[in-house]
Amino acid sequence: MSVRFDEVRAGQELPPLDVPVTAAIVVGGALASRDYTPVHHDRSAAQANGLPDVFMNILTTNGYVSRFVTDWAGPDAIIRGIKLKLGGPMLPGDTLKLRGSVTAAEDGVAEVQVTGDNAWGNHVTATLKVALP
Numbered sequence: 001m002s003v004r005f006d007e008v009r010a011g012q013e014l015p016p017l018d019v020p021v022t023a024a025i026v027v028g029g030a031l032a033s034r035d036y037t038p039v040h041h042d043r044s045a046a047q048a049n050g051l052p053d054v055f056m057n058i059l060t061t062n063g064y065v066s067r068f069v070t071d072w073a074g075p076d077a078i079i080r081g082i083k084l085k086l087g088g089p090m091l092p093g094d095t096l097k098l099r100g101s102v103t104a105a106e107d108g109v110a111e112v113q114v115t116g117d118n119a120w121g122n123h124v125t126a127t128l129k130v131a132l133p
């Protein structure tokens with residue numbers, strides 16, 4: 001069931017989502033998005049760049065942020081825009097902890113602020129515009 005626009009208020013919290021991240025998620029996300037940069041699928045390349053393991057690419061992070069919001073909003077919601085900024089890396093064995101809240105609701109569109117933290121601190125900050133029925 002979809003969230004209806006008349007049910008949404010600024011300050012409303014979204015249900016939290018914790019995503020255990022594995023090497024398969026990191027590598028699979030990079031390959032699915034045709035990101036063949038070695039640091040996303042080759043541990044030795046990531047280590048040569050100063051990290052202990054492969055790390056998630058921005059398109060996979062974007063996918064999880066979008067999923068977080070659409071899991072809350074439902075199948076009738078349409079993402080109209082997203083602004084996303086990466087922070088620290090997301091490595092296998094860590095958990096991506098997504099949290100969010102509605103910051104504005106006007107003309108059938110909710111603005112949702114999302115943060116995603118991990119053991120390094122902030123991994124992602126995003127603002128999404130979501131059209132609701």
